[in-house]
Amino acid sequence: MTGEDAAEHAAKMARIKAARERMMAQRQDEKGLVIVHTGSGKGKSSAGFGMIFRAIAHGMRCAVVQFIKGARDTGERRLIEAHFPHLCRFHTMGEGFTWETQDKARDIAAARAGWDKAKGLIRDPALRMVLLDEINIALRYDYLDIAEVLAFLRDEKPPMTHVVLTGRNAKPELIDFADLVTEMTLVKHPFRSGIKAQAGVEF
Amino acid sequence: MTGEDAAEHAAKMARIKAARERMMAQRQDEKGLVIVHTGSGKGKSSAGFGMIFRAIAHGMRCAVVQFIKGARDTGERRLIEAHFPHLCRFHTMGEGFTWETQDKARDIAAARAGWDKAKGLIRDPALRMVLLDEINIALRYDYLDIAEVLAFLRDEKPPMTHVVLTGRNAKPELIDFADLVTEMTLVKHPFRSGIKAQAGVEF
Incomplete structure (x- = not known):
């Protein structure tokens, strides 16, 4: 890199930095957010659990309600209950994916029980973050009322x-x-090349 | 739900279950994957760290190289080093976002040092997962050679x-x-409504 290139680069980066600082200065409010991870790609639940572990790292109290038992391995649950039970509460509702149970009435009852548990956790102001994992599936089938x-x-x-x-x-x-x-969009998936679900990746 | 509805639902779910089982039976191979989280939406790094915590939960040895220091708070690092130092190694390279440093030569040197560290970790067959966090930024600016x-x-x-x-x-x-x-696509972001970056959400 020549001296001129380096000077140009430094000037450009200084402009980006100044613009970024102006933008950040305009952001004053802090509030609890309603955050959605959707789409057919991977990473929706992983990013949710990533946020839970980050909350734990900050010493923030938090909770997880899993609406679909069997949708994920119990790895995160075991890890949280073994290491951070004082910071994060964990509840798993439901009986598995709907195509596993084939019993709609039972699925509805499980979704409602999960939502009742979730309401109690969200109402507790000591908890700073509550993850409702896979609740969108229960909402999509109208097992829970979106308006409610x-x-x-x-x-x-x-x-x-x-x-x-x-x-x-x-x-x-x-x-x-x-x-x-955030919408997680599937660009490429190894299932299509005959690779099976693997520990650490899918569950 | 009438009895007929329930029977119809059960039959439909049984068909989905059978199709799913046929599909899963065709997936026999297991191999280490190259996984990319990109896009302008949130959750790319959170999902990466979610996968690292899941690997830890499975007792799999793993490692993280952060290519952009200052891109994230040190929360995950503190948590991993305090609780799981025997399972996960953690290296933070670089000096911050490029618009913070305004020194291209230093950024290139930091990216190269990060990649050298990453190579050593990936070569170690005892590690089952290696997260190269924000490496795409170093590749985009050609601080690292994509072909290499x-x-x-x-x-x-x-x-x-x-x-x-x-x-x-x-x-x-x-x-x-x-x-x-997976491409993480931004659908809606609270920065646009004047909400500032917050612990547990942005960092």
Whole structure:
């Protein structure tokens, strides 16, 4: 790199830095967010659990409700219960994917029980983050009423609590309501080349 | 739900279950994957760290190289070093975002040092997963040579090791080469409504 290149680069980076600092200075508010991870790609739940571990790293109290038992291995649950039981509560509801159970009435009852548990956790202002893992599947099949869930988040969520909702096919009403929405898009998947689900990757 | 509805539902779910079982039976191979999280949305690094915590939960040895210091808070690092130093090694390279340093030569040197460290970790067959956090930024600016990185992954990565590469603007050559690629797409972001970066969400 010539001296001129380096000077040009430094000037460009200084402009980016100044613009970034102006932008950050305009952001003053802090509030608990409603965060959605949706889409057919991978990483929706992994990113949710990544946020939970980051909350734990900050010493923030938090909780997880898994709406679909069997959707994930129990690895995260074991790790959290073994190392961080004082910071993170963990509840697994449901009986497995709907195509495993073939019993709609039981799935509905499990979803409702999960939501009742979730409401109690979200109402507790000591908890700073609550992950509702795979709740979008229960909402999509109308096992839970989307209007009821949104009214609860609007009226009863403490202002500083973050609630993270994951699962594909998030309802449009939830996307409208949320503060932060990320869609995980599948670009390429090894299942298509005959590779099976593996520890550490899929579960 | 009437009895007929329930019977119809059960039959439909049984068909889905049978199709799923046929599909899973065709997937026999297990191998270490090259996994990319890219896109301008959130969750790329969080999902990477979620995978690292899941690997830890399975007792799999793993490692993290952070290519951009200051891109993230040190929360995950503190948590891993305090609780799981026997399972996960952690290295932070670099001096911060390029617009913070304004020194291209130093950034290049930091990226190269990070890649040298990464190569040593990936070569160690005892490690089952290596996260190269934000390496895509170093590749995008050609601080690292994409051809060299791909040749190394092809020729020297042990067959069972998963390597996860994160960061926006993944190079097309990397996407072509990878086994599993997810694009995190920004649907909605609270910065746009004046909300500042917050602990547990952004860092």
